[in-house]
Amino acid sequence: MAAHPLGVITMQPGASPHEQWMHMPPTLPGCPPGLEYLTMIDQILCHQQISLAEVFTGWETNNKYVVRNSMGQQVYYAFEETDVCMRMCCGKNREFTIHVVNNYNQEVMKIYRPFKCFAGCCWCAALDCCAHETFIEAPVGVPIGSVRQLPTGCTFDYAIRDAAGETQLIIDGPCLMCRCCADVEFPVYTKDKQMRVGCVTKQWGGLVKEMVTNADNFGITFPLDLDVKTKATLMGAMFLIDFMVFEDRNKNRH
Structure with missing residues (x-):
């Protein structure tokens, strides 16, 4: 797969010249370069950008996201790299x-999900060939963690793992049937599931937006x-959840 030509970007994508950006914190010992931002915050907001080409043509395009802190300042910009055949055939x-x-x-940071022919079934996720996974590198080339789908009934649960593959946290997802017309929460627990420590929330975008586009917040x-x-x-878990649960390539078909 060809590398994305980052060098051709002349200004920060996803932001207007008047948009506030979070200032770069000082370098911290033991912190991967560029992740110093995350040491200063306890919440991030991720807004997927709407693709007009996707809305009007139904052709799936690479996803793009603006990542902000709770004050609305842009922290990161994230964009998908996938070839057209993979997007159109595998959804x-x-x-x-x-x-x-x-x-x-x-x-x-780089977040990668490999393609698995038999992935997707919650009941079979105990098998390597059936479990969705993402692998996180920061900086690029240095693994820092991974996310793996867990074998459950009708819910979407995930293990948050470190670079050695040891589970650090558990995401206890809801049933897919409960996702309509409201925010959808994926609570984050300690690995023994005795204490809730956070949450990944898919925010309801309104009826029109949810029907017309697959751009999620x-x-x-x-x-x-x-x-x-x-x-x-x-x-990395947030992006995996977005693709597994809320990415619907047929949503824009007319």
Whole structure:
């Protein structure tokens, strides 16, 4: 797969010249470069940008997201890299790479999901060939964590793992049938599920937007002192949830 030509970007994508950007924090020992932003916040908001081409033609395009803090300041910009055949033939189950860049157009994180022919069934996710996964690198080339779908009944549960594959947190997802006309919460618990420590929330965008486009808004809350690599891995979980649960390539068909 060809690398995205980051060098051709002349200004921060996703932001207008008058939009507020979060200032870059100082470098911190032990923190992957570019993730210093996450050490200062306990909440992020992720807004998927609407593709007019997708709305009017029904052709699935690469997803793009603006990531902001609770004050509305832009922290990151994220964009999908997937070839056309993969998007059109495999839909929400497609292989993807999400590139995350900071406000200086420097790639600080990469989120990758491999394609698996038999993935998608909640009952069979105990098998490697059937479980959706994302792998997070920060900086690019350095694994810091992964997200793996867990075998459950009708719910969408995930394990948040560190670079060694050890589970750090559990996302206890709702049943798909409960997602209409309201925010949908995916609570985040400690690995023993005894304490809730955060939440990934898909925010209801209104009837018209939900019917016409698959552009979704998400929020993630987590403890301020949570390990920065785990915070970044939760971002990887958010993108996996978006594709698995809310990405519907047929939504825009007329």
